Amino acid sequence: MVLKAPFTGYLLPITEVPDPVFSQKMVGDGISIDPVTNCLLAPCSGEVSQLHSANHAVTIATPDGIEVMIHIGLETVMLKGEGFKPLVKKGDKVNMGDALIEFDMDIVASKAASLLTQIVITNSDQVAKFQYAEGPVEASRDTVLTLHLGEYTESTTEASSEIVTTESFAIPNPSGLHARPAAVLSSLAKKYKSAVHLHKGDQQANAKSVVAIMGLDVGHNEEVYLSASGEDAEAALAEVKNAMLDGLGEKGAEPVKKKRVPHGVKPHPETSDDPNLLCGVSASPGLAHGFIVQKKQQQFDVPETGEAPAIERQMLQTAIEHSKQQLLALQHKMAADGDAENAKIFEAHCELLDDPDLLDIANDAIDQNKSAAFAWQDAVNTHVKVLSSLSNDLMAQRANDLRDVGRRVLGCLLGEEESHMELPENAILVAEDLTPSDTANLDRSKVIGLCTVLGGTSSHAAIIARSLDVPYVAGLNEHLLEVANNTPAILDGGKGELRLNPDQATIDDAIARKKAIAKKRQADLAAANNPAVTVDGHRIEVAANIGNEQEAVEAVKMGGEGVGLLRSEFLYLDRTTEPSEEDQLAIYSNIANTLGKNRPLIIRTLDVGGDKPLPYLRLPDEENPFLGQRGIRIGLAYPDILRTQIRAILKAANGCKMRIMFPMIANLDELRQAKAIIREEQEKLNVGSIEIGIMVEVPVTAVMAEQFAREVDFFSIGTNDLTQYTLAMDRGHPELAAKIDSLHPGILRLIKQTVEGAHQHGKWVGVCGAVASDPQAVPLLVGLGVDELSVSVPCIPEIKAQIRELKLANCQQLAEKALNLESAAEVRKINLEK
CATH class of the missing domain: 3.50.30.10 (Phosphohistidine domain)
Known part of the structure; x- marks a missing residue:
């Protein structure tokens, strides 16, 4: 049997593929190709037996019983269909050379680990001998594999063997049982003589077949169970189940928790003595x-069966389009009411309606004669179940957004507008x-x-x-x-x-x-433009933390004396490509113009990684991303992104009090590398110097503040991260969040060290973490010598008014007392004598 090249490209032995699942032939034997064309062609004739929901892998069953899987790229399942366009569906008959899948090479190449495409015989035990071609090949013309088929006898178990099963359990793999974990599962099952089957609902698959496992389309957190029959059935189930619970060796897989308290929502309190x-x-x-x-x-009365699939599909599409118009109307209403930023929530809702996985699940159900309403409701519930279980709270909250748009479409399908x-x-x-x-x-x-x-x-x-x-x-x-x-x-x-x-x-x-x-x-708002000067004449600058242009407008209205922190991530998140230099220049210039020439604007360079990934910047999986590639480390690892941002800032700084601030600086070498990039771009643009500062977010930076002060113009203390790193507590952890308090005496001592080190060289210190907006913390920060507080926009008038009622001497006494206490709780109990 001969397989022809599915792409024009260059062949590579499968043993050299940088992925052990393929290189160790866990999926099966075959060959790899580095493609230069973007349309996958059938390497042989047969029937499409499986098309993965992410559209990156397809399997053809030949008349000879051979299963040929073509897997485009490495780790492409993570793209969830982005960049892929299937041209066939499960059950289609295809001839050699027919087009199967088109893909966008730019998107896939930039977001996946590799474009290397594997042609794998998943039931390799039916092949007596493989002959592999080498070098460059042309699609549909050159042979890539020649298979010499041998006799195959499927192993059987005695009919009288008892069937044993496991209890059901949830799949921890973030993308479900795609090719890699399916291959590991199959390899484990093949170690045993017993027949092993994987069950999902009323469906089952041979656990020794990669294609059969993938055909179940088991997603993250979906419930499955195992069954086995044969002489070593119990041993097989024990090893296979434990391996599945551990994620089958896949990074990012975490055991699914049975009960979880979302961040920001404490457990429901026990019934108290006061029922009111x-x-x-x-x-x-x-x-x-x-x-x-x-x-x-x-409540909706949803019929299960529908009319002809073509009619139901059109009904669903019409309802989706009608729902989009409703969402756009809501978006315009909120924007007209002066809340343009939150109006974007409904723009995101429109994007949810375009989710390919959602539509695939619904269309598959429609093909089985389900009504459009029933199919849509089932698709939404499937996705909601997955999102609700995620440990990332923002993603879990998105489940509520999906319920919202789901009900909107359902109402349109059933002709029931929302009751008022x-x-x-x-x-x-x-x-x-x-x-x-x-x-x-x-x-x-x-x-x-x-x-x-x-x-x-x-x-x-x-x-x-x-x-x-x-x-x-x-x-x-x-x-x-x-x-x-x-x-x-x-x-x-x-x-x-x-x-x-x-x-x-x-x-x-x-x-x-x-x-x-x-x-x-x-009263606070009326006096918002008055400076924040203590009773005894000590001035504190009160600026704003902002994350978009609208907040800059609000900051000026609220009396903000500048922007102490512009979180530039808003330019990079929720988009599929990096913002251009021109895009950034326009926005930085608009914010600077809003502030005017006398109010400073501090732009923090891109701060991603850890809890803030970029969809178009594929970062490696890390066991602890908060201690890995994030902040300035990302900028130095991807200098083109950092240089683009720095050029935009330098151009926008003309005639403005604009400053650059680097995040997550932990050593002098990182800082010097970043400063060198600024100098190089200044020379290229022939522009003047700009003030440079750093975030103090890790303890070592505070301890070495005096050394850093020789190299920078200012510091801004990010107390949120500084606290979590100092106390070794994840601030997103639901059980630890209540213990993470920036008024811990240890944190206050680090703030004091930072201030002393900076002032020794005549440099100023700000605080931009959440503690700056905490009225209980303000007297302490003033007493510790902090020069600037950058707070959330609505808090500006209140914090300025509070400072005008303080005495510096009293604040210093209070701070000294707090430094010698043992806990944040004790610090919060002491009272300031005005």
Whole structure:
């Protein structure tokens, strides 16, 4: 049997492929080709027996019973179909030379580990001898493999053998059982004489067949179980199951946790002695006094069977397009109301509707005579289940976004527009969860507060609630859903509490507090442009942390004296290509113009890696990415990206108080390399010098502040990272988050060391971490000698007003006392004597 070249390219022995799954022939024997054309052609005639959902691999079953798998690139499953266009589907008959898959070489080459494509015979035991071609080949003309077929007898087990099974368990592999883990699983199963099968629902596959395993399309966190029959069945199941629970050797696979507390949402409290007090987490601050209104989820009656598949497909496409128009209308509404940044949430919702995996699952169900509504609902539920289980909380929150768009399309398919509630005045809306659409469509004249059982501080609903200044408490006990409508209540968004049936004294106190808070806020805002000078004449600069152009506008309105931290990542995230120099120049210039010539703008260079990956910059998997390639290390590893950003900053700095700040600097050599790049680009552009600073985010930088101060113009302390690295606690860990407090005496000592080292050389120090916006921390930071506080935009008036009431001498005494305490809790208990 002869296999022809599926691409024009250059052949490589499969043993030289830089992936042990292929090089060790765990999938099967075959050959590799480095392609120069972008359309995969059939190397032989047969039937398409398997097309992976990521569209990067296809298997052809020949009339002789040979299974030929063609796997485009290495680690291309991670692209989830991006850049691939299948031209066939499972069950299609193909002839040698027929087009199977087209792919975008630029996208795949930039995001995958390699373009090397493997032609593998997955049932190699049916081949008596392989003959491999060498060198350059032309698609469909040159032979790549000649197979001498031998007799094959499938191993059998005695009919009377008892079948043993495992309990069901979840798959920990991030991309499910794609080629690599499937090959490892198959290799393990083949060690045993017993027949071993993998089960997913009512489907099963021979665990000794890579193609059969991949054909089950088992995704991350999906439940499976194993069965086996034969003399060594129990031993086979024990080894195979343990290997699967460990991820079959794949990096990034983590055991699936049965129970997980999302970050920002504490576990529901036990029933307290006071049944009228429900405690959750603050998702949006504020105080509201009103009446409970339960918002029940609209239920749909979804028919399972439909009309002809072509009709149902068209119905689904029409509903999706109609839903997109609704989302665009919502986006424009929010933008017109002055919230252009959060309006982009609905732009992201439109992108969810274009997810190829979602459509593939729905279309597959339609092909099985399911209705479009049933197929769509099943596809959405499948994806929601996966997203909800992820340990990355932002991704888990996206499950709620998918539910939102899913219900929108479902309503369009069934002709049921979203029902609108008749709300009373002063409504405190209660729900199991709230979608972004729910929050964006609030009747602000009637809804004064929000409460949910699910959700958290990072959800899109919480973000929108904060932008609308609506109090919101999430993570409340499920008893919340049993509270009767019209029950009087007081919602304290800042404390994360809901008090039911308050007495008159409590109501009066809440009303008085609300008036006092509003009065103070108005007074702070009225004086927002006044400088932050202590009672005894010590000036502190109060700047803003921003992440987009709109926040620069708001910072000026709020009295910000500049931008102490522009998180430039917003230019790089949520896009498929690197922003150009021109794109960056335009945005930096716009922000500088918004601030004016007298307000400084500090631009932190790209800070990704760890918890902030870039979709188009394929970084290697790391066991601990927070201690690996992130911050300036990424810039130095990919100097073209760093140089492009530096050129844009240098060009935009003309006539402005613009400064460059490097993130995650841990040693002088890194800093000097980065500074050298600035000097080189300055010479090329023939522009003047620019002030250079660094983030103090790791303990060693604080300890060596005096040495660093000789090399830079300023420091900005990133207390969030400095705290997690000093205390050796992941600030995203749900069980440790409460213990991570930047007012720990050890952190305060590092801040003091930084200030002393900087001031020794006449350099100034700012704090841009979250602690700068904490009123309890401000007196301590002032007392430690910090020169600038860069805070979240809404906090600017409050922090400036607080500083104007302080005395430097008292702050210094307080700081000295705090340095000698034993815990952050003790620090927070001490009071400042004004």
